[in-house]
Amino acid sequence: MDWLQILSNTGAAILAPTTIAYALAALGLAVHFGFAGLLNMGVAGFMALGAYGYAISILTFGLPWWAGALIGLGAAAIFALILGIPTLRLRGDYLAIVTIAAAEVLRLLFLTTTFDEVTGSADGLSGYHGSFRESNPIPDGTYGFGPWTYNENDWWVRIIGLITLAVATFFVWRIIHSPWGRVLKGIREDEDAVRALGKNVFSYKMQALVLGGVLIAAGGVVYALPSAVNPGIYVTSLTFFVWTGLLLGGAATVFGPLLGSLLYWIVFTFLGNVLPALAQSGILPITGIQAGTLRYILIGVALMLLVIFRPQGILGNKKELTFVK
Amino acid sequence: MSSEIPAPDTPETNAAPPTASTPRAKTTGLHVGDAAPGVAKVDPIIVADGVRRTFGGLTAVDVDHLEIPRGAITALIGPNGAGKTTLFNLLTGFDRPNEGSWTFDGKSLSGVPAFKVARMGQVRTFQLTKALGLLTVLENMKLGATGQRGERFWQSLIPAMWRKQDTELETRAMELLTKFKLDAKAGDFAASLSGGQRKLLEMARALMSDPKLVMLDEPMAGVNPALTQSLLEHILDLKEEGMTVLFVEHDMHMVRHIADWVVVMAEGRVVAEGDPYSVMQDPAVIDAYLGAHQELDLGVVTGRVPAPEGAESSASAEALEDLLEEIQAEQAADEEETK
Ligand SMILES: Nc1ncnc2c1ncn2[C@@H]1O[C@H](COP(=O)(O)OP(=O)(O)OP(=O)(O)O)[C@@H](O)[C@H]1O
Numbered sequence: 001m002d003w004l005q006i007l008s009n010t011g012a013a014i015l016a017p018t019t020i021a022y023a024l025a026a027l028g029l030a031v032h033f034g035f036a037g038l039l040n041m042g043v044a045g046f047m048a049l050g051a052y053g054y055a056i057s058i059l060t061f062g063l064p065w066w067a068g069a070l071i072g073l074g075a076a077a078i079f080a081l082i083l084g085i086p087t088l089r090l091r092g093d094y095l096a097i098v099t100i101a102a103a104e105v106l107r108l109l110f111l112t113t114t115f116d117e118v119t120g121s122a123d124g125l126s127g128y129h130g131s132f133r134e135s136n137p138i139p140d141g142t143y144g145f146g147p148w149t150y151n152e153n154d155w156w157v158r159i160i161g162l163i164t165l166a167v168a169t170f171f172v173w174r175i176i177h178s179p180w181g182r183v184l185k186g187i188r189e190d191e192d193a194v195r196a197l198g199k200n201v202f203s204y205k206m207q208a209l210v211l212g213g214v215l216i217a218a219g220g221v222v223y224a225l226p227s228a229v230n231p232g233i234y235v236t237s238l239t240f241f242v243w244t245g246l247l248l249g250g251a252a253t254v255f256g257p258l259l260g261s262l263l264y265w266i267v268f269t270f271l272g273n274v275l276p277a278l279a280q281s282g283i284l285p286i287t288g289i290q291a292g293t294l295r296y297i298l299i300g301v302a303l304m305l306l307v308i309f310r311p312q313g314i315l316g317n318k319k320e321l322t323f324v325k
Numbered sequence: 326m327s328s329e330i331p332a333p334d335t336p337e338t339n340a341a342p343p344t345a346s347t348p349r350a351k352t353t354g355l356h357v358g359d360a361a362p363g364v365a366k367v368d369p370i371i372v373a374d375g376v377r378r379t380f381g382g383l384t385a386v387d388v389d390h391l392e393i394p395r396g397a398i399t400a401l402i403g404p405n406g407a408g409k410t411t412l413f414n415l416l417t418g419f420d421r422p423n424e425g426s427w428t429f430d431g432k433s434l435s436g437v438p439a440f441k442v443a444r445m446g447q448v449r450t451f452q453l454t455k456a457l458g459l460l461t462v463l464e465n466m467k468l469g470a471t472g473q474r475g476e477r478f479w480q481s482l483i484p485a486m487w488r489k490q491d492t493e494l495e496t497r498a499m500e501l502l503t504k505f506k507l508d509a510k511a512g513d514f515a516a517s518l519s520g521g522q523r524k525l526l527e528m529a530r531a532l533m534s535d536p537k538l539v540m541l542d543e544p545m546a547g548v549n550p551a552l553t554q555s556l557l558e559h560i561l562d563l564k565e566e567g568m569t570v571l572f573v574e575h576d577m578h579m580v581r582h583i584a585d586w587v588v589v590m591a592e593g594r595v596v597a598e599g600d601p602y603s604v605m606q607d608p609a610v611i612d613a614y615l616g617a618h619q620e621l622d623l624g625v626v627t628g629r630v631p632a633p634e635g636a637e638s639s640a641s642a643e644a645l646e647d648l649l650e651e652i653q654a655e656q657a658a659d660e661e662e663t664k
């Protein structure tokens with residue numbers, strides 16, 4: 001077994017665009033679920049809108065990359081409005097049902113051959129990174145050390161991703177620790193009480209849904225930045241992976257989603273490397289393919305254990321259990 | 326009962342709670358004409374007309390006309406299921422009536438959503454307490470204030486816009502918390518409060534918005550006697566500050582002690598109105614609520630069912646007499662004090 005290779009791959013996960021994308025999505029989900037109590041089960045749909053909005057703007061409409069990114073975020077904001085208007089007046093569970101269904105509808109729309117010219121259907125989209133790479137100020141070459149050695153394009157993706165994440169985190173931290181965030185947490189606890197105090201609950205829930213949706217879409221854009229948009233990514237299991245990252249770190253915290261996503265990817269990558277290696281060397285009595293699947297099973301078990309034994313997550317306040325009412 | 330209230334010339338002993346001060350004068354002259362259900366008020370803050378709410382076949386509220394006097398403390402009493410809470414929900418926009426209209430401060434409230442009603446200065450508390458458990462007691466309080474700049478999306482991002490207002494709110498919140506003996510709990514999660522403390526918090530929180538009308542749904546349920554005493558004083562203070570109070574309560578002593586006006590509901594209708602003393606001597610009220618005529622069908626009282634023959638005679642006359650005696654004794658004691 002090549003432990004060095006396994007550890008190196010695992011270390012690389014720390015700075016992977018996917019990790020940054022998950023962190024952004026989990027942050028948006030924290031705004032939805034952790035602070036506003038909105039059960040969004042359509043994370044994959046919001047991410048897909050970010051990714052496809054970005055890629056289609058560039059490929060079909062020839063816009064520069066930053067305009068594409070803004071359109072991706074705008075599409076998610078509109079999606080949030082459309083979902084919110086009929087459901088936010090209903091009880092929380094309905095939003096969960098509607099979001100999971102809407103995300104699935106979106107995925108199938110992107111997948112169908114009807115819009116093949118725009119969406120690329122099953123092939124997805126690629127070859128849109130020209131504008132993004134042109135904007136790169138880093139001279140050609142390879143930089144970094146150890147597992148974090150990348151060329152100028154890979155660094156540019158990571159830098160833009162991290163800047164986005166930093167700005168988003170500051171934004172969320174600022175707004176949650178303000179009277180606005182206080183109203184939001186109040187709504188999470190009891191809508192009617194907050195309504196009785198003269199706050200427009202519907203409007204706050206809508207603002208939270210849009211803000212979180214835009215952040216999740218930003219995750220989708222970062223996911224799409226390096227190379228391609230693949231419809232196989234934006235499936236319901238993506239939603240649950242992001243949920244796992246969020247719950248791991250702590251749903252009602254600002255930094256929990258970041259830590260949770262990071263840990264999620266470290267563990268996931270480690271398992272993805274170590275399990276097949278163990279299978280190959282005969283320590284695990286399974287095939288390499290089975291070993292690849294095993295990690296998904298382990299992630300599912302971890303999610304269950306987490307929700308049962310530490311619902312507040314790693315960074316969450318022990319008293320602030322969002323599951324215990 | 327009358328022995329609980331110190332005679333006017335006796336100096337108060339140290340043992341007496343500091344809040345048991347001299348009884349304050351009741352507000353009188355609130356109505357125009359005879360005190361009957363739906364009587365007009367000199368200066369009504371709420372006027373409701375033909376408000377009806379049904380749940381399936383059940384008519385929970387059916388109020389022909391009701392006026393709540395401004396600047397006074399009005400008690401809304403009635404048996405369980407009389408429709409008091411439902412009427413509260415209707416008046417505050419938490420529920421929609423099948424028909425009817427009502428105004429607050431001269432402005433029509435039909436179809437106005439609950440949060441706008443609250444912003445107009447009509448705040449309420451809930452029978453089933455709604456403390457925001459995972460917010461601290463202080464955060465709960467601050468949430469009660471209206472017109473906060475920091476509650477707007479973009480402005481909330483710039484602390485300089487709201488920091489000063491927030492600090493002022495904090496000072497005010499602490500004052501109120503001290504009044505309600507919750508100041509030591511300011512930093513705790515509201516979920517850690519006891520049931521009675523949550524009632525207090527909810528009431529204090531409602532007061533953060535400087536309302537014109539405070540509607541309290543059973544504010545004293547589960548609050549210990551000593552604190553009830555001081556809460557009653559707070560409610561009387563509210564009146565002195567110019568607020569109007571409408572409260573639902575089952576504790577008749579409390580009603581008698583602080584209410585200037587009493588509205589009695591039974592089976593969704595207003596069956597009696599008047600000052601506390603006369604209302605409690607009203608046979609209809611005794612029938613419907615106080616319970617001397619326990620075997621009498623409620624429908625008889627509200628006029629829905631004709632009285633069965635001999636129903637009157639089957640009433641337990643003794644209990645009725647006891648109550649009337651008690652009321653008269655207290656009335657005499659009160660008159661003595663106000664001299
Ligand atoms: N949401 C509802 N659905 C169906 N029936 C209801 C509903 N809310 C209240 N009712 C019915 O309306 C009637 C009035 O209820 P309400 O809660 O107003 O009584 P109340 O006077 O507040 O009683 P209590 O003193 O016990 O609090 C009751 O018969 C109740 O069963």
Ligand SMILES: [Mg+2]
Nearest residue numbers: 409410411452
């Ligand atoms: Mg009630």
